[in-house]
Amino acid sequence: MPSAFPNISKIQYEGHDSKNPLAFKHYNPEELVEGKAMKDHLRFSVVYWHTMRGMGSDMFGVGTMQRPWEDGTNSLKMALKRAPVLFEFCEKLGAPFYAFHDRDVAPEGGNLRETNKNLDVVVKQLKKLQRDSGVRLLWGTACLFVHPRFMHGAATSCNADAFAYAAAQVKKALEATHELNGAGYVFWGGREGYTTLLNTDLKREMDHLGAFLHLAVDHKKKIGFKGQFYIEPKPKEPTKHQYDSDAAACLNFLREYGLLGDFKLNIETNHATLAGHTMQHELEVAAAAKALGSIDANTGDLLLGWDTDQFPTDLYLTTQVMLTILKMGGFATGGTNFDAKVRRESFEPIDLFYAHIAGMDTFARGLKIAATIRKDGRLEQFVRQRYSSWDSGIGEKIEKGKAGFKELEAYALKMGDVTTNASGRQEFLENLINEFI
Numbered sequence: 001m002p003s004a005f006p007n008i009s010k011i012q013y014e015g016h017d018s019k020n021p022l023a024f025k026h027y028n029p030e031e032l033v034e035g036k037a038m039k040d041h042l043r044f045s046v047v048y049w050h051t052m053r054g055m056g057s058d059m060f061g062v063g064t065m066q067r068p069w070e071d072g073t074n075s076l077k078m079a080l081k082r083a084p085v086l087f088e089f090c091e092k093l094g095a096p097f098y099a100f101h102d103r104d105v106a107p108e109g110g111n112l113r114e115t116n117k118n119l120d121v122v123v124k125q126l127k128k129l130q131r132d133s134g135v136r137l138l139w140g141t142a143c144l145f146v147h148p149r150f151m152h153g154a155a156t157s158c159n160a161d162a163f164a165y166a167a168a169q170v171k172k173a174l175e176a177t178h179e180l181n182g183a184g185y186v187f188w189g190g191r192e193g194y195t196t197l198l199n200t201d202l203k204r205e206m207d208h209l210g211a212f213l214h215l216a217v218d219h220k221k222k223i224g225f226k227g228q229f230y231i232e233p234k235p236k237e238p239t240k241h242q243y244d245s246d247a248a249a250c251l252n253f254l255r256e257y258g259l260l261g262d263f264k265l266n267i268e269t270n271h272a273t274l275a276g277h278t279m280q281h282e283l284e285v286a287a288a289a290k291a292l293g294s295i296d297a298n299t300g301d302l303l304l305g306w307d308t309d310q311f312p313t314d315l316y317l318t319t320q321v322m323l324t325i326l327k328m329g330g331f332a333t334g335g336t337n338f339d340a341k342v343r344r345e346s347f348e349p350i351d352l353f354y355a356h357i358a359g360m361d362t363f364a365r366g367l368k369i370a371a372t373i374r375k376d377g378r379l380e381q382f383v384r385q386r387y388s389s390w391d392s393g394i395g396e397k398i399e400k401g402k403a404g405f406k407e408l409e410a411y412a413l414k415m416g417d418v419t420t421n422a423s424g425r426q427e428f429l430e431n432l433i434n435e436f437i
C-alpha cells in the first residue's frame with residue numbers, strides 16, 4: 001500500500017517558537033496539565049465523513065478536493081483502499097481516536113443483506129488497522145438521513161417500514177461498534193423532525209423516537225456493549241425543526257421517556273450556535289445534569305446561518321470549552337471529535353493536516369489557559385463570593401429547605417428592602433480573562 005501522504009512525516013511538538021506549519025506549537029501530548037497528560041484531557045478524534053468522504057461540494061458547486069487515493073467510485077474495493085489512508089492520517093497526526101457512520105466506511109449494497117456484508121468486510125479490516133496502529137474508535141453511528149428511504153425521517157418517519165429499516169441498520173451499526181470496541185455510540189437525529197406541522201403528528205413521532213431509543217438500549221444490553229450512548233442535539237438542518245433541538249430539549253426528552261440513565265450528550269459548537277446558544281451554555285446545561293459526555297469540536301460562521309463545520313481556531317471558544325470540561329472533571333468515555341471540514345477552497349491533502357493541527361493547537365492552548373485561570377483562582381473566587389449570601393443566614397436556610405413563604409415574608413418585612421446587591425463586574429471579568437489569552 002503506497003503512502004497517501006508521502007511528503008509528511010509524524011507531526012511533532014516543537015514549542016511555540018517553531019515556524020514549522022507541520023508541527024504543534026502547543027499540543028504536547030505527554031505534557032501534564034492539572035496532573036494529567038494533554039492527550040488524556042483532550043482525546044482528539046478524526047471524523048471519517050468529512051476527512052475521508054468530504055469532497056467539497058456545496059449547494060452551488062461540485063467537489064473540489066484533490067484526493068489522489070480515490071478512484072471515483074463508492075465501491076467496496078475503494079472502501080478497503082480508503083480505510084488505511086484514515087489510519088495513516090491519524091498516526092501521522094497523533095490523533096488517538098476516529099469516528100464514523102456505517103455508510104462512511106462501507107457502501108450500500110443491492111439490499112440490506114448485501115449492505116451488511118459490505119460492512120462486515122470493512123469492519124474486519126478496521127479491526128486490524130486499529131490493532132496495528134493503536135488508533136481507537138471514539139464512537140460509531142448510523143447514517144439515517146442520506147438515503148431517500150429516510151425522506152420523512154427514520155425513527156420518526158410517518159412510514160413504519162422506515163422505522164423498521166432504521167432499527168435494522170442501527171442494530172448492525174451497534175454490533176460493528178461493539179466489534180471495534182468503540183468507546184461510545186452516537187444518535188444524531190438527522191431527519192428526526194419536520195418541515196411542516198401541517199402533515200405531522202408531533203406527539204406520535206416523539207413517542208416513536210422514545211421507543212426506538214429504548215429498543216437500542218435493549219439491544220446494547222443484549223450484545224453486552226459497554227460503550228456510552230450519546231444524543232447529539234441540533235435544532236434544524238436538514239429539517240426545519242429537529243426534536244433533539246438543544247441540550248435542554250434532549251434532557252427533557254430523555255427524562256420524559258425514562259432514558260436519562262442510559263444516555264449522555266455529545267455537544268457540537270455549530271449546533272449550539274444554530275440553536276441560539278453559545279457552546280459554553282450547552283456544555284453547562286449538560287454538565288449540570290451530569291450528562292456532558294463528549295464534544296463535536298468545530299465552529300460556525302457568524303454571517304452564515306448554517307452548519308458550516310469549520311475547524312475551531314478561536315482561543316476564547318476553546319478556553320471556555322475547557323473551563324467547563326475541567327470543572328466537570330474531564331472526559332470519561334468522550335473526547336474532542338473534530339466534526340469539521342476543510343473549506344472548499346482548501347483542496348489539497350496537506351490542508352487536512354493544517355486544519356487538524358490548527359484545531360488541536362487551539363484546544364491545547366485553550367486547555368492550558370483554562371488551567372491557568374483555575375490556578376489563579378480569581379475568577380472562581382469571584383463567583384463564589386457572588387453567591388456568598390447563600391452560605392449562611394437566610395440563604396442557607398432556604399437552600400436547606402428550612403424557610404417557607406411565611407418565614408420569608410417575616411424576614412422581608414423586618415429587612416425593609418434589598419440593599420446588599422453587589423456589582424456583577426462583567427467588563428472587569430472579561431478583562432481578567434484577557435490577561436490569560
Ligand code: XLS
Nearest residue numbers: 141188232268296307339
Ligand atoms: C450533523 C452532525 C453529524 C453527527 C453524526 O450536523 O453533526 O455529523 O455528528 O451523525
Ligand code: NI
Nearest residue numbers: 232268296339
Ligand atoms: Ni456532529
Ligand code: NI
Nearest residue numbers: 268270307339
Ligand atoms: Ni453538525
